Amino acid sequence: MSPASATKRVAVIGGGILGVSTAVHLLREGASVILLTERGLASEASGRSLSWLNSAGERSTPYHQLRVAGVDRYRTLFAADPGREWLQFGGGLMWNAAGQHEATEARHAYEKSIGYDSKLVAPSEISSVTPGIDAGAVPENAIFNPGEGWVSLPDLIDFLMEEFHARGGELVLNAGKASVMVEDGRTSGVETASGGTYPADAVLVACGAASPAVVEPLGVNIPNGSPVSMLVVTKQVQHDVAAVMNTPRAAVRPNPGGTFALDHDWYEEQITEHADGSFSIPDEVVQELADEASKLVAGNPELKPASWKMGYKPIPGDGEPVLGELGQVPGCYVAFTHSGATLGLIAGELLAGEILTGRKHPMLATFRPGRFS
Structure with missing residues (x-):
């Protein structure tokens, strides 16, 4: 000091x-x-953040380096007490829509080129790298990034x-x-x-x-590029999911208390901002996101939204x-x-x-x- x-x-x-x-x-x-x-x-x-801890995909080198250092600090915090339910490192799993397997392969090749831990897996191989996923939801191939995690902010x-x-x-x-x-x-x-x-x-x-x-x-x-966004937290459900999933119709991560946190961007236009600064979205859209997430989880358990929050997602x-x-x-x-x-x-x-x-x-x-x- x-x-x-x-x-x-x-x-x-x-x-x-x-x-x-x-x-x-x-x-x-x-x-x-x-x-x-x-x-x-x-x-x-x-x-209302998915709070996926990662530097996956392609971005500027300084931004990547800063994000990798960011994940490192969480690893230090995690090592001090791995039992914290609100900070876990179960990896990240992403895939693209059918017909985009070449884009997935290119992303994997880029990640490998910068030394980012990245595994290209076929649907049949997913259960060998991470549990609790319905491999039938993966159309062609996926990337598993073992070093990623999540935090409940x-x-x-x-x-x-x-x-x-x-x-x-x-x-x-x-x-x-x-x-x-x-x-x-x-x-x-x-x-x-x-x-x-x-x-x-x-x-x-x-x-x-x-x-x-x-x-x-x-x-x-x-300059402010912040879009409106929504995070949904489900009711408690039995599951074995450990990884954060980023998929064409739902982004999903485990959440404390045996729940899931869900988000995506396909419903942004259905979020209404009111004069008093509050936001609303049709209940059926919230349930549709939960239904999309259910398709990704082994056994396709019924997912019921417990709460959802909306607002602007900070993006310069x-x-x-x-x-x-x-x-x-x-x-x-x-x-x-x-x-x-x-x-x-x-x-x-x-x-x-x-x-x-x-x-x-x-x-x-x-x-x-x-x-x-």
């Missing part, structure tokens, strides 16, 4: 995984931290908040919309819609899909993470990315280091918000 970090006051806006992770990493290094949430913890994207946030409180962090729930205060060209704290003001030496904006709107009044433009306009200090407003940092779950621990670690030392981490070099200027 350095003398500078021991006295630095940091305000974090956002109660999702990026905000909470950064707050805890800051506290570990001796900073004074106040965390402000518009509503509750994990009330937005972190509360609300449970992880609860776990991290225990340390947050133990280390003396301050939490302000239901603060309403917050804005960044600026004095003499530098960040000076946070002001909430209810009139509360919270002086700080540095501010992190980690508000998911709302992050671009929070920094816009500062003269900062971050160019698809790449936006992480680091705003050039226009020294002392103000932003964390806005699609892969919030995979990057949650590593991004919090690296951003905390930048906030406290002022030294830019090379792994975040291509993700600076200044690239949009």
